[in-house]
Amino acid sequence: MIKIHTIYDESFHFEKNKRKDIQYHFKKRTKMVLNILSKYNPLKIIDIGTADGESLKIIKRNLPDSQVIGTDYNNKLLKYSLYKGISCDAECLPFKNNSINALMLTAVIEHLKTPKNFVKEAKRVLKKEGLIILTTPVPFFESIAKKIKYLKNDIHYECYNFKKLSELFNDFKIIEKRKFMVTPFGFPFEDFFEDILNFLGIDFFMLNQLFAVIKK
Numbered sequence: 583m584i585k586i587h588t589i590y591d592e593s594f595h596f597e598k599n600k601r602k603d604i605q606y607h608f609k610k611r612t613k614m615v616l617n618i619l620s621k622y623n624p625l626k627i628i629d630i631g632t633a634d635g636e637s638l639k640i641i642k643r644n645l646p647d648s649q650v651i652g653t654d655y656n657n658k659l660l661k662y663s664l665y666k667g668i669s670c671d672a673e674c675l676p677f678k679n680n681s682i683n684a685l686m687l688t689a690v691i692e693h694l695k696t697p698k699n700f701v702k703e704a705k706r707v708l709k710k711e712g713l714i715i716l717t718t719p720v721p722f723f724e725s726i727a728k729k730i731k732y733l734k735n736d737i738h739y740e741c742y743n744f745k746k747l748s749e750l751f752n753d754f755k756i757i758e759k760r761k762f763m764v765t766p767f768g769f770p771f772e773d774f775f776e777d778i779l780n781f782l783g784i785d786f787f788m789l790n791q792l793f794a795v796i797k798k
Contacts, residue, residue: 606768611688611717612637614762614792616644618715624648624683628707630672631690635663641686673699677707684713691718692738697750705753708797714754715794718742720761723789747793754795761788 619627619641625648629637632652642650642665652667653675654660660667670676672687672694685704694700704714721741740746744759760780764772766789779785 603766606766607689607763608636609640610763610768611790612640614717614790615686615688615715616641618713618758618792618794619645619648619684619686622684622713624713626682627651627684627686628653628675628677628682630654630675630685630687631693632663632667633659635660635665635667637686637688638663638665673703675703675707679706680709682707682712683709684715687714687716689717689719691716691742691747692724692740695739697740701750701753705797710797712797713757713794714751714797715792716747718747718791718793720789720791742791744791744793747791751793751795753798755798756793756795758792758794760792761785761790762792763788763790765789 615637623645627641627645627648627650629635629641629650629652632638632654633656635652638650638652642648650665652660652663652665653670653672654667655669655671657667657669660669668676672690673696685708691697691700708714719738719741721743724738724741742750747759748756762776764776764779764787769775776788779788
């Protein structure tokens with residue numbers, strides 16, 4: 583049974599290359615994930631919901647010794663990836679027990695109908711001290727995006743805040759949680775500005791969330 587819904591088909595690959603906002607969201611989320619990965623330098627990284635595999639280009643360029651694999655339910659999108667792609671359900675991962683160093687999910691967890699099944703699978707495939715790094719929209723701003731029809735027909739089963747994410751991953755150790763993305767399009771010195779806002783605890787108007795945990 584398929585438990586992940588997405589509007590992405592082959593058109594996503596071409597639309598992303600045309601729209602500045604989609605390009606920005608993609609690059610920003612990947613950069614946030616990479617900041618965590620770079621601290622641990624994992625050898626085997628799985629990008630769940632990889633779409634056309636563009637995130638893996640950035641990851642591989644910065645972590646050249648890592649093995650990167652993308653998974654996505656839509657195998658038509660996978661053909662655009664330069665790296666190994668596997669068509670599968672996010673809640674039934676085709677990997678051996680204790681074989682993966684890191685799982686990354688950018689804008690994916692909100693698409694899972696039964697996220698507890700994914701957490702169970704993640705615990706199975708991750709090695710001890712393996713990473714899960716995810717991003718997900720801030721619920722308040724996602725509700726606004728839906729009202730103005732920015733998300734179009736995107737199916738999000740649940741909107742997550744840090745409390746809900748902590749409850750979902752309660753068997754893992756949280757290593758980082760922070761909000762990011764001040765605007766949908768970005769601006770010069772945005773990272774520096776975000777660091778200041780996070781340091782001051784003024785993050786209530788940021789649009790996205792980063793959440794990272796380690797398998798105990």
